[in-house]
Amino acid sequence: MTTAAPAKGNARGKAKGTTYEHASGAGPLLRDWRERRRVSQLELALRADSSARHISFVETGRSRPSEEFLLRLADHLDVPVRDRNSLLLAAGYAPRFRETPLDDPSMGTLREGLEQLLAGYEPYPALVVDATYGVVAANRGIAMMLDGVPGHLLASPNAMRLTLHPEGLAPRIRNLREWRGHLLHQMERQIALQRSDALRAVYEEVAAYPVADPGVDAFEAGADVPYFALPLRIDHDGHVLSFISSISTFNTPMDVTVAELAIETLLPADPATVKYLQTQMS
CATH class of the missing domain: 3.30.450 (Beta-Lactamase)
Structure with a gap:
């Protein structure tokens, strides 16, 4: 098998638990993904066992979601793995998913x-x-x-x-x-x-x-x-x-x-x- 050169870089970031600086938070990114999937705040809340009010607060930045809650929302919105890391970074958390080169041992x-x-x-x-x-x-x-x-x-x-x-x-x-x-x-x-x-x-x-x-x-x-x-x-x-x-x-x-x-x-x-x-x- 011939392996093409993989993309450079690694998405591990700092150790888990480290707080990351973020400009505008995960809210706008989350809202964008929800709108792309054509899901209402109420529908997303029902899927994620939350409330439309809480979803609204997260999207407007009035509430900072926990890491696990953000990943749960991303899962229900079928957000790609690479973009789940972006959501976590925007919310001030470490990336969860590694990006390992394919030629890595x-x-x-x-x-x-x-x-x-x-x-x-x-x-x-x-x-x-x-x-x-x-x-x-x-x-x-x-x-x-x-x-x-x-x-x-x-x-x-x-x-x-x-x-x-x-x-x-x-x-x-x-x-x-x-x-x-x-x-x-x-x-x-x-x-x-x-x-x-x-x-x-x-x-x-x-x-x-x-x-x-x-x-x-x-x-x-x-x-x-x-x-x-x-x-x-x-x-x-x-x-x-x-x-x-x-x-x-x-x-x-x-x-x-x-x-x-x-x-x-x-x-x-x-x-x-x-x-x-x-x-x-x-």
């Missing part, structure tokens, strides 16, 4: 598990990406699909860039407009739910790539295979391969790095794709 078990998972999925393609779709690891199925992609796209691989760049996989994708629309919509949803300037930058870059007229694809014309989800239909060495994408994340992560990892697997969508991959990878 303590992450050895995780790396080994990912390697086994990706290898076990072969001959089907699978990869691991970070919060901005940087490719952290990939198996031989992905390597096969990337055959012929220029080195400048592989030097610091990004899944969205590799897929949608005019020199990447885009010219080979039969249903490019549909697949591109699916990927951009996926990123738009993530941006709406998170505060990530880095992800927005990737989105703006790939959304600006030119899209060539793909012509008529079997998917558009009506294929014989009854697809149960939008397929990725891509040319490879004279064959049209069809895949359904599935994305998995870790349950209840306690580390920012782990929380931001996602495993994408490409499931063959027809018997011809299964047969071709088994032949190529045997």
Whole structure:
């Protein structure tokens, strides 16, 4: 498994119990997350076994929440792990969640598990990406699909860039407009739910790539295979391969790095794709 360089820095901060200086408190951040999730103060209070009055006091800075209460609210609002640290810092507490580089010795078990998972999925393609779709690891199925992609796209691989760049996989994708629309919509949803300037930058870059007229694809014309989800239909060495994408994340992560990892697997969508991959990878 090839591991990309992880983000630098560590979110441990000072020892637990240390008071941190904060400018405006956690209230505005909490209100922003509540509004993003379209949850009223009363609804949040009921979920967190509190009162709308208390939630209001926290948001306006009239009441300083305890560390545990703030984390409970963040959990009910599905605040990303990285931003839970920001909430804690704003309230004057130490960050709760570490951010351990993926190449740290303590992450050895995780790396080994990912390697086994990706290898076990072969001959089907699978990869691991970070919060901005940087490719952290990939198996031989992905390597096969990337055959012929220029080195400048592989030097610091990004899944969205590799897929949608005019020199990447885009010219080979039969249903490019549909697949591109699916990927951009996926990123738009993530941006709406998170505060990530880095992800927005990737989105703006790939959304600006030119899209060539793909012509008529079997998917558009009506294929014989009854697809149960939008397929990725891509040319490879004279064959049209069809895949359904599935994305998995870790349950209840306690580390920012782990929380931001996602495993994408490409499931063959027809018997011809299964047969071709088994032949190529045997």
